[in-house]
Amino acid sequence: MKIELKRILHSQQFSEETHAFTANLYINGIQAGYVKNNGHGGATFYTPKDQQGKVLIREAEKYCAALPPADRSNNNLMNGLSWDMDLEQYIDDLVNKYIEKKEIAKFNSKMNKIMLKGIVYGIPDQSYSGFVYTLPMVKLLAFPKGPEIVLKDLTEKVLPYLNDGLKLLNTNIPESIIKAAGLKKEQYLEPTIRDIRYGSIPYNEEDKKNQGRRQ
Known part of the structure; x- marks a missing residue:
């Protein structure tokens, strides 16, 4: 029925x-x-x-x-x-x-607005905290040093707090950067962007191999 x-x-x-x-x-x-x-x-x-x-x-x-x-x-x-x-x-x-x-x-709508401008982490569908940049995330990642800034912030400002079920909630950060920051699969939501290559930082397995050959 x-x-x-x-x-x-x-x-x-x-x-x-x-x-x-x-x-x-x-x-x-x-x-x-x-x-x-x-x-x-x-x-x-x-x-x-x-x-x-x-x-x-x-x-x-x-x-x-x-x-x-x-x-x-x-x-x-x-x-x-x-x-x-x-x-x-x-x-x-x-x-x-x-x-x-x-x-x-309603919760996700508010969170997504912050995600477009910065980094958010917390418990999916329940709670979140984070910070924003002066530029939207998509524009920040387009700058040569942008990915390095995001990588540094993920490593220093986010990763230390990912415990007790907290996860990175951004889906607009390339997974290659997320992995380079040291986050494990269970510590972030599935991103919509996989790889990105900028500067000297290896963001995916191919970059790591190439960097090893250059060294």
């Missing part, structure tokens, strides 16, 4: 002990009713749109009642508690996923 929420309107302002929201409830592609929570810690209410909606909601209630208990083992506030699933809980979980996805999108 497919249970969905559409036209979700969430109010952060009125969300106190629970999320304050309204939405349309769809079951198997048909609008069956409406749902809402006032945000004061009370239950989430759902009401049918019409007679067909009543039938669909009854079927959804049976479907949810047969699902495994709601697991909260990954929620520190819940101390790993779990409880029987029902349609109300199913709806609340859909709302939580919607809000989480929205918050992650």
Whole structure:
């Protein structure tokens, strides 16, 4: 059975002990009713749109009642508690996923703006810190000494702090520079640029070989 929420309107302002929201409830592609929570810690209410909606909601209630208990083992506030699933809980979980996805999108949007101007590191989708340059990253890397500046900053200002799950979050720095700075695969996100060759610094395996021959 497919249970969905559409036209979700969430109010952060009125969300106190629970999320304050309204939405349309769809079951198997048909609008069956409406749902809402006032945000004061009370239950989430759902009401049918019409007679067909009543039938669909009854079927959804049976479907949810047969699902495994709601697991909260990954929620520190819940101390790993779990409880029987029902349609109300199913709806609340859909709302939580919607809000989480929205918050992650907002987080990444802010982070990406900084990434275009500098270096950011942290925990993906959760937290970040960093610093910016006077030039956008793409222009800085285009200057002869630009890659060396980025390499030095990665080595001295970023690498020492990449512990406890923290990673380099930039995807716009060539992987060859990242590796030259000493970062391991698990310490950075997959970049969109692989190799770059500037100055005397070997940024990839071929450069290292060539430099060895020159020496």
